[in-house]
Amino acid sequence: MSRRPRCRYSTCPVVITLGLFVMTTVNVAAQQKAPSYAIAIHGGAGSAPENDEDRSSREAGLEQALSAGELILKDGRSSLDAVEAVIRVMEDLPQFNAGRGAVFNAAGGHELDASIMDGRDRSCGAVAGVRTIRHPITLARHVMTDTRHVLLVTDGAESFADELGDAIERVSNEWFSTDQQRKNLQKAQAFREMPDGFRIGTVGCVAIDSQGNIAAGTSTGGLTNKRFGRVGDSPVVGAGTYADNSTCGVSCTGVGEDFIRHAVAYNIAARMEYLGESVEEAVRATLRHPSHRTSGGVIAVSKAGNIVMDFNTDGMNRAAADSNGRREILVGK
Numbered sequence: 001m002s003r004r005p006r007c008r009y010s011t012c013p014v015v016i017t018l019g020l021f022v023m024t025t026v027n028v029a030a031q032q033k034a035p036s037y038a039i040a041i042h043g044g045a046g047s048a049p050e051n052d053e054d055r056s057s058r059e060a061g062l063e064q065a066l067s068a069g070e071l072i073l074k075d076g077r078s079s080l081d082a083v084e085a086v087i088r089v090m091e092d093l094p095q096f097n098a099g100r101g102a103v104f105n106a107a108g109g110h111e112l113d114a115s116i117m118d119g120r121d122r123s124c125g126a127v128a129g130v131r132t133i134r135h136p137i138t139l140a141r142h143v144m145t146d147t148r149h150v151l152l153v154t155d156g157a158e159s160f161a162d163e164l165g166d167a168i169e170r171v172s173n174e175w176f177s178t179d180q181q182r183k184n185l186q187k188a189q190a191f192r193e194m195p196d197g198f199r200i201g202t203v204g205c206v207a208i209d210s211q212g213n214i215a216a217g218t219s220t221g222g223l224t225n226k227r228f229g230r231v232g233d234s235p236v237v238g239a240g241t242y243a244d245n246s247t248c249g250v251s252c253t254g255v256g257e258d259f260i261r262h263a264v265a266y267n268i269a270a271r272m273e274y275l276g277e278s279v280e281e282a283v284r285a286t287l288r289h290p291s292h293r294t295s296g297g298v299i300a301v302s303k304a305g306n307i308v309m310d311f312n313t314d315g316m317n318r319a320a321a322d323s324n325g326r327r328e329i330l331v332g333k
């Protein structure tokens with residue numbers, strides 16, 4: 001009579017239990033690796049804080065903006081809403097070069113640029129050279145959703161805002177004039193050898209929501225002492241902003257001419273798509289390309305929810321959070 005073979009190992013139940021435990025732990029770890037939402041924001045790259053007061057005000061601004069975005073994402077709302085909300089907060093804070101704190105151009109006025117992109121279908125909208133729009137990011141979103149165009153500039157963008165009525169808040173151009181930026185203009189004009197990129201502080205946000213949709217946006221007053229009519233990378237989709245659900249979202253800050261020349265934001269997504277690079281590798285390779293001079297910084301969020309915040313300047317104001325508990329606010333190096 002044949003006997004049923006017994007497990008060779010008397011420890012069989014222990015081995016099975018241990019195996020199950022290891023599998024469960026690995027599974028939980030894998031689940032933790034992919035957050036249900038992730039968000040990164042920047043408040044410009046270029047200068048390290050001048051003193052403790054400067055540092056604390058930058059940190060407080062980042063905290064306020066990050067919290068606004070987190071609230072929306074935790075609530076299960078869209079990354080587009082989070083990006084717009086974060087940038088609206090920063091556009092009202094005088095410590096950043098966007099909206100209220102926009103730099104002066106060489107003619108002594110303010111011209112503002114912004115763009116936003118939806119990674120679901122690469123729809124996007126942008127405005128450049130606007131002079132009376134309190135929240136250029138909101139006008140950019142309306143260009144995306146309410147027109148068949150991508151970029152509206154100067155008077156055309158202003159008259160589009162007229163059509164939108166109360167949806168777009170208007171202010172005088174002087175409303176953007178702060179004492180700090182007036183001093184920066186004087187310094188930039190006095191020291192002619194100083195690069196135009198002196199004290200930059202553009203704002204941007206990239207997020208992925210619980211539906212896996214990525215959005216990115218950027219808003220700026222441009223470069224201090226820029227020529228009247230100059231437009232940088234921030235409203236140029238593919239240069240200063242990009243979002244595609246199949247790869248990543250990107251928002252850039254720095255000397256806009258460099259970012260336009262090298263199509264920095266798109267280049268990062270393209271490296272991921274064509275070379276199979278991780279978002280970390282793609283950002284590093286793009287910002288440190290041996291023959292492309294690109295002075296500034298980048299925030300990026302991949303479709304897996306990985307966040308990268310990298311720069312090649314003296315510092316970048318930046319913050320990030322995700323549903324796995326990551327939360328950081330960093331100023332300077």
Ligand code: ASP
Pocket residue numbers: 044045097200201202220221222223231232233234252253254255256257
């Ligand atoms: N990239 C912006 C521009 O060139 C400036 C900045 O990021 O601070 O307009």
